[in-house]
Amino acid sequence: MTKVMSVADVAASVESGMTVGIGGWGSRRKPMALVRGLLDTPVRDLTLVSYGGPDVGMLCAAGKVRRVVAPFVTLDSIPLEPHFRRARQNGTIEFTEYDEGMFMFGLLAAAHRLPFLPTRAGLGSDVMRVNPGLRTVRSPYEDGEELVAVPALTMDVALVHLNRADRRGNAQYLGPDPFLDDLYAKAAGRCYVSCERLVDTADLLKEGPVQSLLISRSMVAGVVEAPGGAGFTACEPDYGRDEDEQRRYASTPWEDYREQG
Amino acid sequence: MSRAEADKADASRAGVSRADVCVVACAEAFRGDGEILAAGIGGAVTVLGARLARLTFEPDLITHDGNCLLTGDVPALGGRPEVVEGWLPFRDHLWLVLNGRRHVMLGASQMDRYGNSNISCIGDWRRPRAQLLGVRGAPGNTRCDPTSYWIPRHSPKVFVPRVDMVSGLGTDRGAYDLRRVVTNLAVLDFRTPDGSMRLASVHPGVSVAEVVEATGFELRVGDDVPETRGPTPEEARVLEEVLDPRGARHKEVAG
Secondary structure, three states, rough: OOOEEEHHHHOOOOOOOOOEEEEEEEEOOOOHHHHHHHHOOOOOOOOEOOOOOOHHHHHHHOOOOEEEEEOOOOOOOOOOOOOHHHHHOOOOEEEEEEOHHHHEEEEEEHHHOOOEEEEOOOOOOHHHOOOOOOOEEEEOHHHOOOEEEEEOOOOEEEEEEEEEEEEOOOOOOOOOOOOOOOHHHHEEEEEEEEEEEEHHHHHHHHOHHHHHHHOOHHHHEEEEEOOOOOOOOEEEEOOOOHHHHHHHHHOOOOHHHHHHH | OOOEEEHHHHHHOOOOOOOHHHHHHHHHHHOOOOOEEEEEEOOHHHHHHHHHHHOOOOOEOOEOOOOOOOEOOOOOOOOOOOOEEEHHHOHHHHHHHHHHEEEEOOOOOOOOOOOOEEEEEEEOOOOEEEEEOOOOOOHHHHHOOOEEEEEEEOOOEEOOOOOOOOEEEEEEHOOEEEEEEEEEEEEOOOOOOOOOEEEEEEOOOOOHHHHHOOOOOOOOOOOOOEEEOOHHHHHHHHHHHHOOOOHHHHHHHHO
């Protein structure tokens, strides 16, 4: 069965008020074609769950976001994301700010269908102050240690971009870092994968070892072939970050940037 | 005169650069760490500090390429490794933070006298005057791992009585082990009875008064503050010829 879809199909399936997880990390292997697809729809009031980069920035700039759940939002080579900054400083979005490790445990909890996972990361910091809903649990064993109970980061939809996929949704990364993309796929009600190139299932192992098959088709609702679909973020080894284009994005007023395309 | 003392005298006579002093002070943070990951947070000085320590007095250290490769050799800043000895993607980096076999050198936009640090935002968190990075991994790093800091511009804007958002934990909030804070002016640590910040040494050419002036809270200052050591001739050679021939470290250090 083929799950091949268009960017517009995926974008149209996202409804206002949904929680959307976005894979990648900072300005690396972000599903930018799918994110740009969302910009063209009337969707709004999204909750974004992301190790944030220009995905978060663009959706904030376009007024699509009610809440961001993230440990950071950055463009890596440009440390501060301009549109996320503006949204925070203007008070137009809500923010759930987690430690990076807490965030991963939230993804792991959701992927394993657990209500929470305990960790030390976050204890003692103002993450506990600014998230008054966070609870702690005490180890039931002899140590009796108090730990943060990180709630599952369950999401309605996940968007990820990988290097290769087949038509049924088996997806492969060829760069050095899988990021947490498999966890997003497992944590979501529906995961959409965009890829640089659709290949036959029989060809998947021609480019990478079996360990590079990161996401199984059972976790995937739709596949989009989107060459360059992570640009301007990095998508190793197919391409690196387009630093010129990222600089243009970061330095151009949003309306002008949207008009210029 | 011992070999070390002779080296020190040589370096001092040669008129060492402030950047070299800072890199060596960062390297010193990793002394005795053994076979753990020495993680510089980025930029030149912290990364050079970790690599310099590995290439000289702390050869068992593990260092990475800035992404997810653990390097078998120790490449120059910005260079690619020729030998790779391990793989540490972000998910495993986050595992390692909890495991603790890691010493990280972080940055901070604000820090108080107990070493609580802020990289999240300036002003009221609910609607900040300036949104910065977010807390990133600082809460977990400081709770679980030995942590040091590199502050390239020592000023009362950074060293404040109270930080706006505690990202990294200070000694009064359960930090695992705050080792040292290296700035462009001095080395600071927390070896005081109440865990508050102490002036451990001043860099050559910097006065104690200058450091006190540039610190926005009361700093513990002993009667006899030593001078931060400069690089040994071997360290100076490794820095100049092997690790940073382009001199990126000089652009990162103020003063």
